[in-house]
Amino acid sequence: MPEIKQLPPGVINKIAAGEVIERPASVVKELMENSVDAGSTRVDVGVRQGGVEAIRITDDGCGIAADQLPLAVASHATSKIRSADDLFAVSTLGFRGEALASIAEISEFSLRSRPHDAESGAEFEVIGGQIQPVAPCGCPPGTTIEVRNLFYNTPVRRKFLRTTQTEMGHVSEAFQRIALAHPNVHFQLRHNDRTLQELAPVDRWKDRIAALFGAEIAENLIWVEGDDAHVKIYGYVADPQVSRANNRMQYLFLNGRHIRDRALQHALSEAYRGLLMTGRHAVCFLHLQISPETVDVNVHPTKMEVRFQDSGRVYSRLLGMLRNRFLTTDLTARSEPPTSKPPATTYEQQLAQAQGRRDELSDWSRQQFNRAVDPAHRAPASWRQDEFPLSFERGQIDPAALQGSPPQPTDVDLTAGGVAGDAGTTAAGPSTSAASHAIQLHNRYLVTETPEGMIVIDQHALHERILYEQIREKVLAGSLESQRLLTPEPVALTAAEAAAVLDAREMLAKLAIDVEPFGGDTVLVRSYPAILANVRPAELLRQAVELLVDGGQGPQKRDLLDDLLNMVSCKAAIKAGDHLAPEEIDALLERREVCQDAHHCPHGRPTALVFTRDELDKRFKRI
Numbered sequence: 001m002p003e004i005k006q007l008p009p010g011v012i013n014k015i016a017a018g019e020v021i022e023r024p025a026s027v028v029k030e031l032m033e034n035s036v037d038a039g040s041t042r043v044d045v046g047v048r049q050g051g052v053e054a055i056r057i058t059d060d061g062c063g064i065a066a067d068q069l070p071l072a073v074a075s076h077a078t079s080k081i082r083s084a085d086d087l088f089a090v091s092t093l094g095f096r097g098e099a100l101a102s103i104a105e106i107s108e109f110s111l112r113s114r115p116h117d118a119e120s121g122a123e124f125e126v127i128g129g130q131i132q133p134v135a136p137c138g139c140p141p142g143t144t145i146e147v148r149n150l151f152y153n154t155p156v157r158r159k160f161l162r163t164t165q166t167e168m169g170h171v172s173e174a175f176q177r178i179a180l181a182h183p184n185v186h187f188q189l190r191h192n193d194r195t196l197q198e199l200a201p202v203d204r205w206k207d208r209i210a211a212l213f214g215a216e217i218a219e220n221l222i223w224v225e226g227d228d229a230h231v232k233i234y235g236y237v238a239d240p241q242v243s244r245a246n247n248r249m250q251y252l253f254l255n256g257r258h259i260r261d262r263a264l265q266h267a268l269s270e271a272y273r274g275l276l277m278t279g280r281h282a283v284c285f286l287h288l289q290i291s292p293e294t295v296d297v298n299v300h301p302t303k304m305e306v307r308f309q310d311s312g313r314v315y316s317r318l319l320g321m322l323r324n325r326f327l328t329t330d331l332t333a334r335s336e337p338p339t340s341k342p343p344a345t346t347y348e349q350q351l352a353q354a355q356g357r358r359d360e361l362s363d364w365s366r367q368q369f370n371r372a373v374d375p376a377h378r379a380p381a382s383w384r385q386d387e388f389p390l391s392f393e394r395g396q397i398d399p400a401a402l403q404g405s406p407p408q409p410t411d412v413d414l415t416a417g418g419v420a421g422d423a424g425t426t427a428a429g430p431s432t433s434a435a436s437h438a439i440q441l442h443n444r445y446l447v448t449e450t451p452e453g454m455i456v457i458d459q460h461a462l463h464e465r466i467l468y469e470q471i472r473e474k475v476l477a478g479s480l481e482s483q484r485l486l487t488p489e490p491v492a493l494t495a496a497e498a499a500a501v502l503d504a505r506e507m508l509a510k511l512a513i514d515v516e517p518f519g520g521d522t523v524l525v526r527s528y529p530a531i532l533a534n535v536r537p538a539e540l541l542r543q544a545v546e547l548l549v550d551g552g553q554g555p556q557k558r559d560l561l562d563d564l565l566n567m568v569s570c571k572a573a574i575k576a577g578d579h580l581a582p583e584e585i586d587a588l589l590e591r592r593e594v595c596q597d598a599h600h601c602p603h604g605r606p607t608a609l610v611f612t613r614d615e616l617d618k619r620f621k622r623i
Ligand code: ADP
Pocket: 030, 034, 035, 038, 059, 061, 062, 063, 064, 071, 072, 073, 077, 078, 079, 080, 093, 094, 095, 096, 097, 098, 099, 100, 101, 143
């Protein structure tokens, strides 16, 4: 019978260290957090050989009284909470009381400290897990902790350490996260004998962001804020023109603590959907303030992940806020970089406008309006002449929508309905009167006057954008019109392709593409999106197959749907080179104004370039 025994404290601490201290950067994080919790105004971090050889952190915080020093490295000893109830109202970065105990267990550790009201300081060392006697010493108020030879007695951990450069990268990242969240504290980071960061205290958060990440990012930030009874969100999101190849520049702080949260990252990518090129990630710096009792920060040893009581609410709050903001922000690519000119109206006014605009666009009027620029009404000559033998079952969909004489938008005057008066954006779409003055260059670009200057629109990119939004809305609502083929079309594929198509049947069905197995590697297309009346079903399926086969499965499923959406809208959209009738130009320009993001096509390319009159004047040397 195995005997049950209490583990000695050294083993307990090593186990805890295994969770909390993964690498030198973890030490830097824990020690910097302690310094911030101690109310420091200045924190200096010095590191040797990526932190493996030594880490030394000095602060001017409250300090620790001499008689309390040994407690600081005792496990489960903390000054930050007193009872289990406090766990649900944690306002400090630390509370577990195990960081110093863990670090001291797996390194050569020394601590010296002096409270501001003490005459002198005191210091002690921990060697091999043994606390040495506390001795008085002379030192300035505050605390200095030195950690040498990390993992010297846990060889497995030590073996997992990477190169100095990699470890230093992690240290810098940990440093940045804390420095970002506390702009009013002076932070310094030194590696070996070089100063890597010297961050003076600043009042404006943007200045700290600029000091850490450079002017390009700081100059392209959009302020966002919003709150309800439960959550307050504020901070910066970057203009889509600065993006990154990964999501590491998405900084989220929950009640002052840096967190990673998949749901919130997802909300971000949703908000930027269509604004960024595929594979690019948004940059953001956001603070979330949530009453501590509605979030559990005690689910992860390094507190990097948290559990929200109502994560759906936080998700939709963030997504809704960003969408509103983008709706009222001019994200049109300009012919020169944007200046930091403040918007004409306040953020609140812009929000109110956006809200009003959406309320006025009732679903019905939106539908009517969408029909006016529906590509099905522009069925190409070949189709009209039945060169391409498509036969329709009657009654499947409204035939008028396919025959080119749709129910016209009766007297829904959307422009008069408040759409045009979009004072919140400097590049508001052209007004109706301006629209009729639009000219078309090379059957490709539309040029028109706006109150501020002129705008050059890429007809394909804009139409593609309009359709993308329209189709996406319908796909999400499960209401994309499908056209059933009287004679289903067999398409011969390779075995792998056929398998991929049948695997993705459900997703394809959302896009109104119904397929079924036909024996061998052939699949039958039974129906396709009505909006693609001018595309052969087989060609459509082959395009989808390409995406399915190299698009991958699993976690990327959503993106695959988006790729398919892009493909469908691209196919349905008018092309560069298509000649448009004046009414079609007008319809396109009017529709631009109700687009959620009229500024970018779904691939992230701009749909329009804006030239302000000032800029034209400047270029012609009038001013
Ligand atoms: P926690 O931060 O979870 O309380 P730690 O092990 O990190 O646990 O620290 C233990 C205690 O030591 C803290 O609660 C705090 O009272 C004290 N302490 C640690 N670092 C500092 C510091 N830099 N300045 C003042 N007090 C400190």
